[in-house]
Amino acid sequence: MEIKVDCEIRELFDKLSAKMRRDYSESLRELHLYVGQDNLLYRLWLGDGITQMQLSEHLNCEPPTITNMVKSLEQNGFIYRKRDEKDARVMRIFLTEKGKELQEPVGVIWQRHQEKLLKSISTDERLLLRRLMKQMESNLF
Template sequence: MDFCNFEGLYQSFIRVIKVHHQFLHIILEKLELYPGQPPLLFTLYKNDGLSQREIADKLHIKPATITVMLSRMEKTGLIIRKQDKEDQRILRVYLTDKGKEMCEELKKIMPVLNEQCFGNFTEEEKETFKYLLEKMADNIEKINKR
């Protein structure tokens, strides 16, 4: 493998990540959201009232990162945090009405993003691509567990 060849597979992968991130940022900026917030919103949309630790586990994000994200989202009125009734040490996170409305808006936008990304892919190509990405993630996870 020629590591100086910037036309290789890895460079193509980085390019896709970069242009996708830029496109997503443009879309989310109009909604005053950051790229990491939609997955968190959808997680709460499906499971309102999770603890910060549970959110971190579901999203595979460090708890400290979740704390920063939640603080920002709380300031913009998307979520509220309340102490657990049984265990005062636990903060539970809930979507506000604004947060639920944002999820509804995102549910309309995400298919547009997917169509922009995968519109000219066949169903078979989408499945193959998904399989290959999962395989890549598994390869990297194996390295990280060593």
């Protein structure tokens, strides 16, 4: 019986993940963003001028993935690259005004989706869910 419960939990995570990704994708497309690019922008909103390698480490993504995201965001005018003043081999990533203006609408999308996901779940249940998810994250890493 234990195996059925474990499989059911895995299946529920798969369903939740797929549905959340589709919903986020549709919402972010309205801002000309793809899933993941919002997280890259978030890191820059915390403090831009970091390197692609630092972005890769912060986002736990492979460097080629970051390179593709940076190219796309740059083409859309949300970010720009600039050579480091001390080491010309290093490129730093900065937000444009257009990129800075996305902070509020992306935050609204995140909040709206979280509220939808957690609707009718009590504060105590949310705290328990958070604790359990942190434990699962720890188990994987």
